[in-house]
Amino acid sequence: MKNKSAGFFEKDSTKSVISSLIAILIGLLVGLVIILIANPADALEGFLIMLTGGFQEGMLSLGDVLAYSVPVMMTGLSIAFAYKTGEFNIGVPGQYYVGAFVALLIGVKATFLPDAIAWLIAIICGGLAGALWAFVPGILKAKRNVNVVISGIMMNYVGLLLVIRGVKTFIYESTGAQSLTVSTERAIPKFGLDVIFEGSSINFGFVIAVALCIVAWIIMNKTTFGYELKATGFNKDAAKYAGMNETKAVIMSLVIAGLFAGVGGAIAYLGGTGKAIQISEVLPPEGFNGIPVALLGFSNPIGCIFASLFIAYINVGGNYMQSLNIAIEVIDIIVAVIVYFASFTLFIKLMLDKFRNSKKHKTLAAKEGGNK
Amino acid sequence: MNIVYFLFAQTLLFAIPLMIVALGGMFSERSGVVNLALEGIMIIGGFSGIFYMNFMQTNDIMHGMPLLFTALLVSAAVGCLFSMLHAFAAVNLRADQTISGTALNMLGPALGIFIAKTLQDGQQNIGFTNEFRISSVPVLSDIPVLGDLFFKNFYITTFIAIAILIISYFFLMKTKTGLRIRSCGENPQAADAAGISVYKIRYLGVGLSGILGGMGGLIYILPISTEFTCSVDGYGFLALAVLIFGNWAPLRIAGAAFFFGITKTLAYAYGSVPFLAHLALPDTVYKLIPYVATLILLAFTSKNSAAPRADGVPYDKSKR
Numbered sequence: 001m002k003n004k005s006a007g008f009f010e011k012d013s014t015k016s017v018i019s020s021l022i023a024i025l026i027g028l029l030v031g032l033v034i035i036l037i038a039n040p041a042d043a044l045e046g047f048l049i050m051l052t053g054g055f056q057e058g059m060l061s062l063g064d065v066l067a068y069s070v071p072v073m074m075t076g077l078s079i080a081f082a083y084k085t086g087e088f089n090i091g092v093p094g095q096y097y098v099g100a101f102v103a104l105l106i107g108v109k110a111t112f113l114p115d116a117i118a119w120l121i122a123i124i125c126g127g128l129a130g131a132l133w134a135f136v137p138g139i140l141k142a143k144r145n146v147n148v149v150i151s152g153i154m155m156n157y158v159g160l161l162l163v164i165r166g167v168k169t170f171i172y173e174s175t176g177a178q179s180l181t182v183s184t185e186r187a188i189p190k191f192g193l194d195v196i197f198e199g200s201s202i203n204f205g206f207v208i209a210v211a212l213c214i215v216a217w218i219i220m221n222k223t224t225f226g227y228e229l230k231a232t233g234f235n236k237d238a239a240k241y242a243g244m245n246e247t248k249a250v251i252m253s254l255v256i257a258g259l260f261a262g263v264g265g266a267i268a269y270l271g272g273t274g275k276a277i278q279i280s281e282v283l284p285p286e287g288f289n290g291i292p293v294a295l296l297g298f299s300n301p302i303g304c305i306f307a308s309l310f311i312a313y314i315n316v317g318g319n320y321m322q323s324l325n326i327a328i329e330v331i332d333i334i335v336a337v338i339v340y341f342a343s344f345t346l347f348i349k350l351m352l353d354k355f356r357n358s359k360k361h362k363t364l365a366a367k368e369g370g371n372k
Numbered sequence: 373m374n375i376v377y378f379l380f381a382q383t384l385l386f387a388i389p390l391m392i393v394a395l396g397g398m399f400s401e402r403s404g405v406v407n408l409a410l411e412g413i414m415i416i417g418g419f420s421g422i423f424y425m426n427f428m429q430t431n432d433i434m435h436g437m438p439l440l441f442t443a444l445l446v447s448a449a450v451g452c453l454f455s456m457l458h459a460f461a462a463v464n465l466r467a468d469q470t471i472s473g474t475a476l477n478m479l480g481p482a483l484g485i486f487i488a489k490t491l492q493d494g495q496q497n498i499g500f501t502n503e504f505r506i507s508s509v510p511v512l513s514d515i516p517v518l519g520d521l522f523f524k525n526f527y528i529t530t531f532i533a534i535a536i537l538i539i540s541y542f543f544l545m546k547t548k549t550g551l552r553i554r555s556c557g558e559n560p561q562a563a564d565a566a567g568i569s570v571y572k573i574r575y576l577g578v579g580l581s582g583i584l585g586g587m588g589g590l591i592y593i594l595p596i597s598t599e600f601t602c603s604v605d606g607y608g609f610l611a612l613a614v615l616i617f618g619n620w621a622p623l624r625i626a627g628a629a630f631f632f633g634i635t636k637t638l639a640y641a642y643g644s645v646p647f648l649a650h651l652a653l654p655d656t657v658y659k660l661i662p663y664v665a666t667l668i669l670l671a672f673t674s675k676n677s678a679a680p681r682a683d684g685v686p687y688d689k690s691k692r
Contacts (some may be wrong), residue, residue, distance in 0.1 A: 015546075038490045088470055090609075094432040140667070146674040152615040154663040157606075161663075171418050283606065291474050327489040332482030343461055343471035 012349075019348035021314050024310070025294075028337030031330055044325040049324070050331070053317025061161040063197025065312045067271075069269045071096070074264025074307035075290025077213055078130075078257040081301040084220060085253035086233035087141070091152030092261045093287025095133040097170050098260025099126035100269040100277060100284075101163040107182035107270055119188045123208070123266040130262015131255045138254035148254070158282055167277050179277040180368030187272025205267035212260060216301035219256075229253050263285070291314055292339045311335060375644060377520050379637055387633025388533045389414075389592035393611035394618060394625045395540045396584030400455075401572070402544065403577025404464045404557040404570075406684035409455065410471030410585050413479030416454045417486035417586025418593045421447035422600040422610060425500045438662035440504045441529065444587050451586015452579050454480070462661025463571050466686035477608070479669055484602035497599040504594060529591045536584065541622040557680030569676045570687045585611075617666060619678050631669075635662035 006098040028366065031050075036043040049056070054065045075092045082089035082174040089095075103126035111122060136155055140146035188203040231239040232249040241247045268286065269275055291313060297303025319330035341348075393410055400407035421443040428434040434442065461472035485496055492498070505525060512523040521580040522530070529588060544550040555563040556573045564570050585608070592607055595602055612666065618625030639658040648658070 021633040038486070089668055136667075140581070140671055140674075144674050145677060146667075146670045147616050147677070147679075148614045150670065151667060153606075153609045154667050155611050157663045158660055158667075161656050161659050165654065238416045288477075292478065295471050295474065325494070327486050327491065327494070329482045333486060336479035336482055339478065340461065340472055340475035342456070343467035343475060344465045344471075346464040346469070347467065 002038075015349045015352055018347065018352060020296060020298070020342060020343045022348055023338045023341035023344075026341050028335045029338045031334035034330055034333060035326055039324070039326055042326065044327045046321045046324045050314060050317040050321045053320040056147050056314040056317075056320050059197045060199040061316060063193070063200025063202040065309065065316050066197070066206050067110040067200060067202040068073060068316060069308040069312035070205050071264045071268040072289045072293050072311055073209045073262050073304055074212065074267065075287050076293025076297060076304045076308055077209075077216055077290075077301055078236070078261035078264070078296060079294035080301060080304050081216055081220070081292050082134075082253050082257035083258060083294060083299045084233050085229045085249055086236070087148045087250065087254060088151050089134065089152060089257045089261075091134060091137055091155045091258070092290050093283040094152070094156035095130035095258040095261035096265040096268075096287045096290075097163050097277075097284055098133050098159045098265070099130040100265030101166055101179075102126045102129040102155050102262075103266030104179055104182065104269050104277065105166070105170055108180045115185045118186050118329040119182075119270055121204075122258075122270055123188075123263055126266025127259045130265065132260040133262070134254040134258020135251065136252035141254075142250045156287075160281060163277060164279055164281065167279065173276065177279045181276050182270055182272055187339040188267065188270045201271060201273045203271055205271065208263070208267065210305055210327055212263065213301045215304050216260070220301060224253075261290075262291075292335050295339050298345070314341050369370075377524075378644065379641060380521055381525065382637040382641055383630065383633040384634075385595050386636045387629045389607060390611050390614050390632055391590045391626050391629035392533050392536060392584050392591060393588035393608060394614040394629060395536065395622060396581035396588065397611060397615040398540070398581075398618075398620055398622065398625060399544070399553065399577045399584070400581035401577075401615065401683050402557045402558055402680050403553045403574045404680060404682040404685065404687065405459070405574050405578050406469040406473065407455075407458065407581050408470060409458050409476035409480075409608075409646065410581070410611050411583035411604065411606065412477040412482055412609045412610075413451050413455055413471075413582055414589035414592065414604045415484055415602055416589070417447040417582075417606060418589030418600055419450035419480075419488070419602055420450035421590035422498050422500050422588070422593060423488075426498050429501055437528070440645040444529075444532070444590060447586040448583040449586070451584075451589070452582035452602060455578050455582025455585065456575075458582075459575050462578065462686065463574045466688060469684050469686075480685075481602045488602065497601050499599040502594065502598060511536075527591075527595055529594065533591070537622060537626050541566040544622060549573075549576070553570065554680075556687075559681055560682050561686075564687075570689075583586055594648070609669070613666065614623065616677070616679075617670065617673075620680060621678075632662055632666070634664055 022293050032043070032047050035046055041044065054061055063336070075096055078092050078095065081088050103122040106113070106122040106125055109123075110118060120191060130148070131156055137146070137148050137151040140151050141148050171180045173180045186207045191202045193202050193204065193206070220230065228239065228244045231242070232246045235245050239249070264286070269277065293304055293307045296310070297305075297307035314334065315331055318328045322328050393414060396409050397407050424442050425439060428439055435566070458472055458476055461467035462469045466486070474514045484510055488496055505527060507525055509523050513519045538636055544553065552563065552568050552573050553576065554567065555566075556570050556577075560570045563573070589604055592604055610632065614625060614628045618628035638645070638648065642658045
């Protein structure tokens with residue numbers, strides 16, 4: 001047991017990665033079976049396109065993967081961050097949407113800001129708006145013991161309705177029943193990324209998103225504050241007994257989570273790609289799509305980067321697959337199955353332990369047998 | 373008086389599905405399994421019921437009340453089957469119930485749309501003809517006030533829902549099995565020691581949430597549309613809110629559902645209420661009322677919230 005490889009496989013994080021990989025494998029297999037049933041003739045070709053679609057058109061596809069990953073990376077990070085304190089931040093869609101609205105409002109209307117910094121201020125304000133939206137469930141939980149899931153759901157609808165009202169009042173594009181969009185000069189700059197990933201819609205927002213994930217990881221794992229958050233999530237009463245302010249921990253974890261979601265919304269709508277807020281009372285799907293990202297990344301900020309890239313990758317592949325008349329919803333099914341199996345992490349880990357132990361026993365038994 | 377009848381009918385359209393689905397969630401959570409999957413269960417239930425209806429109507433096999441009742445059975449059965457995925461994860465594999473519930477919420481609409489598109493040549497929406505509204509019943513409709521409230525232009529599902537409420541109350545509060553469900557949600561170790569199979573009871577709880585959730589999906593969509601788009605507009609999540617707001621108790625859930633129904637009706641029908649129409653407030657204000665009012669009420673009532681103590685905690689026999 002002293003050798004290095006055994007230690008590697010004993011590590012909890014290794015087991016998490018292995019169980020996630022098993023979940024992904026099962027999800028892909030289920031996807032393949034479903035495609036086979038629905039469209040046997042093109043199934044294998046379609047499945048291959050899905051798996052390789054992220055490289056279909058070289059750097060363009062790869063750039064699209066990176067661009068696609070940004071909003072779900074941020075909403076995933078938001079959920080992951082709050083989950084560490086034991087709260088399920090289901091209010092992400094609302095936080096994401098108010099962030100998007102405030103950012104668009106500044107991007108379009110605040111013409112007194114020079115083009116060079118308008119996008120940055122818009123992103124910061126979008127993040128603050130998201131934080132404010134998460135503050136409400138946070139303070140209601142801390143002061144009045146209101147269940148965060150229900151207040152989050154309510155704040156989603158409040159946010160949605162106010163955003164629609166706000167768009168209609170301030171930044172309405174009357175011909176298309178949607179909001180105005182930022183001009184390319186005021187959009188998030190590309191800083192050369194458009195040269196590397198020619199033709200794709202990637203911009204500097206991707207770098208910001210990855211940087212925020214790393215910052216979140218540092219807060220979580222390298223600061224006293226992060227330790228307090230985790231301790232509160234692990235055992236609220238023990239944390240309080242140890243002199244930590246558990247009220248503050250709950251509020252701050254949700255506010256920071258909301259900030260991430262708001263930044264995600266801001267980046268998604270400041271790309272200068274014509275993405276606009278629609279006048280329809282439907283919550284943005286990017287919010288809920290953050291949930292699988294957080295879960296697949298085992299609520300680890302760095303895990304969220306990889307999980308969002310994976311989800312983006314198979315979605316871009318799924319887009320190409322549609323040319324074969326295979327409905328793109330098969331991607332959602334695959335992701336759902338992966339999440340379902342990811343929920344057994346504990347079980348799969350136990351199985352891995354059992355497997356290793358039985359192997360250990362066998363080798364021990366073999367040794368003993370040899371000695372006799 | 374007509375305006376009152378109109379508002380009442382509208383309130384029922386919102387409140388009835390919320391109540392049924394929240395009652396379903398109640399059985400699951402009182403047995404100790406958190407059920408975030410209500411939205412997905414509603415969608416898959418609504419999908420299968422409507423799909424069945426579409427098939428029966430276009431092929432002219434069955435119509436009217438027999439069709440409605442069999443469609444409800446189809447929705448309930450498929451919802452139950454679907455919820456078993458959650459039960460298996462939560463009970464046997466001791467999964468994180470938030471995660472497996474989320475998985476079902478994603479799987480429901482994805483599966484529905486995928487099947488619909490595959491079977492209907494890329495067409496996502498499933499159409500149906502609403503032939504289930506009963507305009508009047510002899511004798512009953514002539515009762516003053518009550519006749520107008522309940523027996524004119526109504527859906528039989530309203531009465532089914534009321535029956536479900538009464539049965540749910542007696543089942544959970546007055547029967548042996550009901551007591552067992554409650555004990556498994558409060559203290560599964562003690563229940564197990566008393567010889568109750570915690571696993572079986574939790575399967576029962578989740579299964580009931582699947583049955584009621586599936587029926588709720590169909591009941592929600594029937595009166596308000598003529599096609600199903602594999603969405604129930606977040607009603608599963610609202611039902612979850614109603615469940616928590618109703619403090620996991622049948623009668624309070626009914627109250628919470630009706631509170632929500634009334635505020636939502638006012639939000640969309642304020643124009644036909646002279647007093648509210650004269651205020652001339654922006655429509656957003658009215659639409660916000662259900663959500664803001666719920667938040668405020670929760671802020672005042674949550675201090676003594678009575679969530680089942682073992683709600684969401686996987687039961688591990690070896691830890692007894």
